[in-house]
C-alpha cells in the first residue's frame with residue numbers, strides 16, 4: 001500500500017514530466033473514483049495547465065493554473081503513471097487524462113479503492129482532517145496532547161491520519177520497533193520519553209524511505225521505472241517467524257490490531273513472552289497450563305472460550321445463522337453437534353473454521369489486554385487451526401494414559417471424542433514443537449518438567 005514516502009516519490013517523479021504541460025478532457029472509466037461533481041471535474045481539468053505538484057499526508061495534489069487543484073488518494077493499490085498514449089491498457093484503468101504530447105496521466109487501480117477530487121485552490125476537502133506530518137512536528141507535546149486520554153493501542157493511534165499524517169501500516173510498525181514500544185500499549189500509557197522517541201524515529205524512517213524511493217511491498221511501484229529499495233531496510237514489517245535482527249533471541253510475531261496486521265518483537269518491544277500448550281485429548285494440558293499460571297503467566301484457554309461462546313445468546317444467534325442443523329430452537333444441541341462433527345466432514349471443516357476465526361480474534365484481544373505480561377495459551381487444536389505462529393514458544397503435552405484420564409472424567413462422549421481426536425494433527429506435526437512435556441508419572445514429576453521448561457524459556461530474556 002502506498003504510504004507517505006511512496007506518494008512523495010510519485011510526486012517527485014511526476015513533477016519532472018507534468019509541470020508546464022496542459023491536460024485535455026479526462027476519460028473516466030470508474031465513475032465512483034471521482035468524489036466531486038463529474039462534469040465539473042472534466043470541464044475544469046480540460047485545457048488546464050499544470051503549475052506544480054504537492055503532497056499532504058498520503059494525498060497527491062496537482063495544481064492547475066488559475067483553475068483549482070486535482071487531488072488523488074491512491075489507497076490500497078492505486079497507481080498513477082505518466083504513460084505513452086500507445087501503451088494505455090484497459091485493464092484496471094480507473095481514468096486517464098491526455099496531455100499535450102504523446103503521453104497520458106493514467107490512474108490504474110486493481111482494487112478500485114483509490115479516489116480523486118477536483119477542488120478550488122482554497123478548498124480543503126479531504127485534507128481538512130489531516131494532522132501534522134512527522135517532519136512538521138516540533139516536539140513530543142503535540143503527540144502526547146492527542147493521545148494522553150486514549151484507551152486505544154498506540155499502533156491504532158499512529159494510523160489515525162488526524163493525529164499524524166502519512167504514517168501507514170508498514171511505517172507505524174517500523175517506528176514502534178525502532179522505539180522499543182509495544183504496539184498494544186495504550187495511548188494513555190505512553191510516556192513523554194516514548195512519545196519523543198516515536199517522533200524522532202518517524203522522522204528518520206520516513207526520511208530514509210523517501211531517500212530510497214519508498215518500498216515496493218506487494219504490487220506497488222513508484223512509477224513504472226523506479227523501484228523502491230526501502231523494502232530491504234524494513235526491520236520488522238513482513239518478517240513474521242524470522243529471528244529479530246536486534247536481540248537475536250526470539251521470532252517476530254504478527255497479530256491483528258483493529259483488523260490490521262501488526263508485526264513486533266515480543267522481547268525488544270516488551271510485549272511479554274507467550275507460550276502455547278497443545279496436545280491430544282486428556283493428556284494433561286490443563287494441568288500444565290495451570291502450573292504456568294502459578295508461575296505468573298496470564299492464562300487463555302481455547303476450550304473455555306468456546307464454552308463461553310455457547311453461553312452467549314448473541315453469539316449463539318450468529319452461529320445459528322450459519323449452522324441451523326445443530327440447533328434445537330434457540331439452544332445449541334451438543335449431541336447434534338458431536339454427531340455432525342463425527343459423521344459430516346464437510347460440516348466439521350466449515351464449523352471449525354468458523355470457531356477458529358472467533359478464537360483468533362479473542363487471542364488478539366487477549367494480547368492487547370495483557371500487554372507486557374507473560375502469557376500461556378491452551379490451544380488443543382493448535383496445528384489444525386494453524387495457530388502455531390501465534391506464540392513465541394509451542395509446547396506439547398503427551399500422556400500414555402489419556403484414555404484412562406478420559407474415563408476418570410466420566411465423559412459422556414468418550415468414543416466420539418477419541419474418534420475426533422484422531423484428526424488432531426498433533427502427532428503429524430509435533431516435531432515442530434519447541435518442548436514436549438511427558439505426563440506419565442506423578443504431579444510432582446510434571447511440576448519439575450514445567451519448572452525446567454520455564455527456566456529454559458526465560459533464561460535469555
Ligand SMILES: [Zn+2]
Nearest residue numbers: 244247265268
Ligand atoms: Zn528483538
